Amino acid sequence: MLSCSKTxxxxxxxxxxxxxxxxxxxxxxxxxxLDHNIMLVNTNATVPKVEKINFxxxxxxxxxxxxxxxxxxxxxxxxxxxxxxxQSKCWKVMGSxxxxxxxxxSLVDLGSIKEIEGDLIIKxxxxxxxxxxxxxxxLRKLELHSLTSFVSLDLPALREVETVDWRVLPILSSVVINxxxxxxxxIIISDTALxxxxxxxxxxxxxxxxxxxxxxxETLSTKLESVTKQLxxxxxxxxxxxxxxxxxxxxxxxxxxVSAIKVAKLSSVNxxxxxxxNQFSSLELPLLAKVQGTLGLIDNKNLKKLDxxxxxxxxxxxxxxxxxxxxxxxxxxKLRQIGGAIxxxxxxxxxxxxxxxxxxxxxxIKSSSDELNCEDFTTPKSGRSIIRGGKIECTSGMRSKMLxxxxxxxxxxxxxxxxxxxxxxxxxxxxxxxxxxxxxxNSAPKNIFIxxxxxxxxxxxxxxxxxxx
Ligand SMILES: *[C@@H]1O[C@H](CO)[C@@H](O)[C@H](O)[C@H]1NC(C)=O
Ligand SMILES: *[C@@H]1O[C@H](CO)[C@@H](O)[C@H](O)[C@H]1NC(C)=O
Ligand SMILES: *[C@@H]1O[C@H](CO)[C@@H](O)[C@H](O)[C@H]1NC(C)=O
Ligand SMILES: *[C@@H]1O[C@H](CO)[C@@H](O)[C@H](O)[C@H]1NC(C)=O
Ligand SMILES: *[C@@H]1O[C@H](CO)[C@@H](O)[C@H](O)[C@H]1NC(C)=O
Ligand SMILES: *[C@@H]1O[C@H](CO)[C@@H](O)[C@H](O)[C@H]1NC(C)=O
Ligand SMILES: *[C@@H]1O[C@H](CO)[C@@H](O)[C@H](O)[C@H]1NC(C)=O
Ligand SMILES: *[C@@H]1O[C@H](CO)[C@@H](O)[C@H](O)[C@H]1NC(C)=O
Numbered sequence: 001m002l003s004c005s006k007t008x009x010x011x012x013x014x015x016x017x018x019x020x021x022x023x024x025x026x027x028x029x030x031x032x033x034l035d036h037n038i039m040l041v042n043t044n045a046t047v048p049k050v051e052k053i054n055f056x057x058x059x060x061x062x063x064x065x066x067x068x069x070x071x072x073x074x075x076x077x078x079x080x081x082x083x084x085x086x087q088s089k090c091w092k093v094m095g096s097x098x099x100x101x102x103x104x105x106s107l108v109d110l111g112s113i114k115e116i117e118g119d120l121i122i123k124x125x126x127x128x129x130x131x132x133x134x135x136x137x138x139l140r141k142l143e144l145h146s147l148t149s150f151v152s153l154d155l156p157a158l159r160e161v162e163t164v165d166w167r168v169l170p171i172l173s174s175v176v177i178n179x180x181x182x183x184x185x186x187i188i189i190s191d192t193a194l195x196x197x198x199x200x201x202x203x204x205x206x207x208x209x210x211x212x213x214x215x216x217x218e219t220l221s222t223k224l225e226s227v228t229k230q231l232x233x234x235x236x237x238x239x240x241x242x243x244x245x246x247x248x249x250x251x252x253x254x255x256x257x258v259s260a261i262k263v264a265k266l267s268s269v270n271x272x273x274x275x276x277x278n279q280f281s282s283l284e285l286p287l288l289a290k291v292q293g294t295l296g297l298i299d300n301k302n303l304k305k306l307d308x309x310x311x312x313x314x315x316x317x318x319x320x321x322x323x324x325x326x327x328x329x330x331x332x333x334k335l336r337q338i339g340g341a342i343x344x345x346x347x348x349x350x351x352x353x354x355x356x357x358x359x360x361x362x363x364x365i366k367s368s369s370d371e372l373n374c375e376d377f378t379t380p381k382s383g384r385s386i387i388r389g390g391k392i393e394c395t396s397g398m399r400s401k402m403l404x405x406x407x408x409x410x411x412x413x414x415x416x417x418x419x420x421x422x423x424x425x426x427x428x429x430x431x432x433x434x435x436x437x438x439x440x441x442n443s444a445p446k447n448i449f450i451x452x453x454x455x456x457x458x459x460x461x462x463x464x465x466x467x468x469x
Contacts, residue, residue, distance in 0.1 A: 066092050074098065074118075080105045087111030091135075093118070101125045106149070110136050114157075119143055130154070137179070144169055153177075164200070167191055173216075175199065189214060204246070211236060219243075227251060233258060238279065252293070269293070272316060275300055281325075286310060294340060297323055306331035315339035317361065322346050329353070341389055348372065362389035370397035377403075384409035 070090035077083045077099045086093065087110055096118030099108055103125060110120075110133030119141035122128060130152045131144075138160035144150065145167050152174040159179035163186040166172070172192040177199035186208040187200055195216045203222070207229045211220060217236040221243040224231075227250045233242055234256035242255065245262040252271040255261060259279040266285050272293035275283060282305035283297075294316035297303070303323045308331050317340035320329060329344070330352040341361030344351065349371035363377060374394035377387065378401040385392065385405045392403040398419040404412040 066090070066094065070094055076100055077108075078102055080107070080109075083108065084111065087113050091115070096121065096140075098122075099125065099128070103127065106130060107132070109133070114138075116140070122147060125150075133158075141165060147172075162186070164188065169193075187211075209233075222246070225249075227253070230254075234276075248287075269295075272296070274298070277301075278303070281305060283307070289313075291315065294319070297321070299323070301325065308332050308335075310334060312336050312355075313339070317341045317343065319343040320346070320348075332356075342387070351376065357386055359387045360389055361387075362391040363387045364393050366393075366395040368397065370399075372396035374399070374401050378414070380409070380411075383411075385411065 067089055070086075070092060071094040073095040075082075075086060075093065075095060075097045077086070077097060080103075083099075086097070091112055092115040093113055094117045097116060097120050099120075099122040101124040103122075104127045106127055106129035108122065108128055108131045110131075112135050113133060114135045114137050116136070116139035118139070120139055121141075121143045122131065123143070123145040125147050126149055128147055129149045131150070132152075132154040134154070135157055136155050137157050139158075140161070141163040142161055143163075143165045144153075145165075147169050148171070150169050150172050153172065154174075154176045156176050156178045158177050159181065161181060161184060164184065165186065165188045167188065167190040169192045172194060175194065175197075179199075180202055181200060182202050182204065184200065184203045184206050187203065187206055188208060188210045189197055189212075190210065191213040193216055194214050195218065197211065197214075197217070197220065201222055204225045206224065206227055208231075209222075209224060209227050210230060210232045211217070212232065213235045215237055218239045219241050220233065220236070221241075223246050224244060225246050225248055227247070229251050231244075231247075231250050231253040232255075233240070234254060236257065238257060238259060240258050241260040242258045243262045244266070245264060247263055248265045249268045249270070250266065250273075251269075252273075253269060254272075254274045254276070255278060256274075256276040257278065261278070261280050261283065264284055265287060267287045267289060269288065269291045270293075272295070273291050274294070274296040275298070276296065277299045279302055280300070281302040283300075283303060284305070284307035286307045286309050288308060289310050290313045291311065292315045295314050296317075296319040297306075298319060298321045300323045302325060304325045306326075311332055312334050313336065318338050319342075320326070321343065322345060324347065326346065327348055328350045329348055330350065332353050334355055335353050336355050336357050338356070338359045338361070342359055342363040342365065344365045344367070346366075347368045349367070349369045351365070351372070365372075365374070365377060372394075374396050377385070377392055377394050380386065385403070386409065387405060388407050388409050390404065390406075392401075392405060394401050400417045400419075402415045404414075406412055
């Protein structure tokens with residue numbers, strides 16, 4: 001009795017399995033969302049082998065002829081049938097393909113399309129699970145935005161792509177690109193589940209390289225040599241190891257939430273350079289000579305070892321803040337000139353920039369350590385301050401000094417406050433002390449400066465995200 005019902009049950013189970021497979025590999029090679037697990041196990045299962053052979057057998061002469069139907073400029077794809085028709089007619093699409101958010105299949109199959117002169121755009125679609133183009137070799141832009149079911153991209157033959165713009169693909173975890181992609185204008189990969197993006201490792205020059213919010217991305221190793229607009233790596237896996245060891249020139253660069261970095265060849269930064277909230281303990285840029293914008297080292301809690309031994313000029317502002325392990329600022333032995341303001345905050349004990357001759361902006365220096373000697377900045381030896389931007393404020397422990405200077409560095413006025421003694425003297429001479437504390441606060445450039453810095457990274461991102469390529 002028991003074994004009989006068991007047999008019936010197993011037959012029933014087999015029947016169910018059979019049904020599942022037969023729907024999965026049904027007539028049109030269409031796949032259902034329910035079959036995700038099958039596809040994850042064996043992505044080759046969906047390769048229409050016959051089609052591949054057919055394509056290889058196509059004589060090149062036939063390929064050179066392009067039908068008028070393939071020159072429409074823009075193709076709105078609403079369903080699998082229209083995509084199927086396009087791919088069967090056109091090995092080369094002279095235009096862009098835009099898959100509608102109404103496209104309700106789980107598979108976007110580019111079939112025999114080999115070249116797309118324009119872009120492939122798929123946005124705001126909840127159904128697309130997989131995009132495949134076994135023959136696709138080149139296209140201009142691959143724009144994939146907000147595809148919540150999208151798991152797998154298979155473009156094994158891809159060799160040329162100008163811009164990769166992938167955002168909000170929260171479960172994208174499998175990408176097959178075997179081609180050796182060497183050139184690209186933009187690579188933006190944001191909010192995916194990818195653990196590697198090494199198919200772009202051989203790109204050497206790019207305008208924009210922005211890799212952010214890929215929470216499983218633990219290594220990023222590039223051969224990038226030059227980034228002409230923006231290099232930004234932030235908010236990926238906390239363990240991210242970043243290798244930029246061939247990079248020698250960059251416009252703007254922001255690195256945040258990285259646990260190890262190699263960037264030893266970097267020689268010129270034509271705009272700003274920021275390292276924020278990283279875990280790495282050493283940062284070595286021995287060849288860097290000039291930063292033509294702002295240089296910021298902020299909240300790098302483990303940072304101990306720095307090498308900026310060839311930096312002579314920082315043309316924008318200079319911010320070193322809350323790097324808790326940094327006790328001495330003595331890693332800029334050749335720094336001569338700062339074009340903007342200085343902002344130093346933390347628990348450091350010594351500032352030693354032996355060659356520094358000129359700071360065109362003002363200076364805000366605040367250390368919680370009593371060891372810091374403010375005199376170097378507040379009582380210039382020559383009588384003239386190297387700081388020419390109007391105001392100097394230096395706080396060491398409980399003591400603050402504030403100076404006003406003119407453009408030539410002449411001291412115009414001084415204020416001092418000592419909160420430790422203020423308490424003692426308060427009863428006797430309270431009004432003056434209170435007055436000076438208040439004045440000092442009002443004149444401190446602190447808040448504006450911090451805000452500018454903190455927003456800068458976001459500004460860059462906003463600008464970037466608004467950029468249309
Ligand atoms: C897919 O096929 C290739 C070659 O035919 C093979 O090397 C690879 O292991 C296959 N992948 C899977 C997931 O079966
Ligand atoms: C989706 O389909 C609806 C109804 O057919 C149509 O009104 C709408 O414009 C379509 N949306 C897109 C993005 O094509
Ligand atoms: C930065 O400027 C230098 C000198 O003007 C130039 O050679 C280099 O290509 C520039 N780098 C970038 C990334 O634009
Ligand atoms: C330092 O920078 C200068 C450019 O200002 C460059 O010519 C020189 O090679 C660099 N020195 C080292 C040791 O990297
Ligand atoms: C540094 O840390 C202090 C105390 O946590 C905070 O108030 C300040 O805003 C931080 N400064 C920057 C530039 O992040
Ligand atoms: C001194 O005390 C005032 C108010 O009591 C405060 O605003 C100011 O930041 C303190 N200065 C220092 C250096 O602690
Ligand atoms: C506070 O002390 C200053 C001199 O240090 C003096 O000029 C001023 O009159 C005093 N104010 C009061 C209220 O005692
Ligand atoms: C570089 O970043 C700054 C802000 O940090 C921004 O103002 C500037 O426009 C950026 N430059 C480029 C070329 O993206």
